[in-house]
Amino acid sequence: MAETPAPTDLAQEEAFLNVLPKIDVPDNVQPIPGAVNEEFRNCEAQWPPEYHDAQSGPEARALRDVYGFVQARNVVEKRDCTCTGKVASWVDVKRVTETLRKQNGVERLGWLHTKEIAAEADRLTAIAETMCGGSF
Numbered sequence: 001m002a003e004t005p006a007p008t009d010l011a012q013e014e015a016f017l018n019v020l021p022k023i024d025v026p027d028n029v030q031p032i033p034g035a036v037n038e039e040f041r042n043c044e045a046q047w048p049p050e051y052h053d054a055q056s057g058p059e060a061r062a063l064r065d066v067y068g069f070v071q072a073r074n075v076v077e078k079r080d081c082t083c084t085g086k087v088a089s090w091v092d093v094k095r096v097t098e099t100l101r102k103q104n105g106v107e108r109l110g111w112l113h114t115k116e117i118a119a120e121a122d123r124l125t126a127i128a129e130t131m132c133g134g135s136f
Contacts, residue, residue: 029130035081037134040071043083048090059097062109065118066096072124072136081132 054063071088078085096117097109104113111118125136 029127031133032079032081032131035079035132037081037132038083038086039135040083040086043087046083046087048087050090050093059109061111062100062114063093063097065111065114065121066093066100069117069121069124070096072121072128075128075136076124076131079131081128081134086136 050063051067054060054067067088067090070092071086074088075081075085080086100109100113100117101107106113129136
């Protein structure tokens with residue numbers, strides 16, 4: 001099935017940021033004193049069932065992009081480098097994906113619909129790794 005291009009309207013492309021409350025990230029991010037970093041891959045027992053399901057299927061990439069954004073945002077906002085901070089709520093993922101489906105007029109999200117979210121997730125992940133003093 002062919003992918004539908006994402007809209008070129010910059011405001012609409014960045015609208016995903018309005019779905020969840022904004023967070024302030026300082027320009028000079030510093031490690032959290034005494035932070036205990038747990039890598040997400042070691043938290044599998046706590047992953048939501050929906051995240052397991054998102055490893056394959058027609059929306060797998062888009063769902064993982066959104067999940068990565070939500071989880072990195074949580075770590076930065078809560079300053080929690082443990083599994084509790086890194087395992088995101090699927091409710092937030094669902095809220096973002098539903099908004100994106102409506103904005104793009106699609107039933108199924110593709111990677112083009114979430115490429116901006118993936119870029120923001122990468123930015124927040126780098127900040128989280130600095131704060132936590134280790135790999136995400």
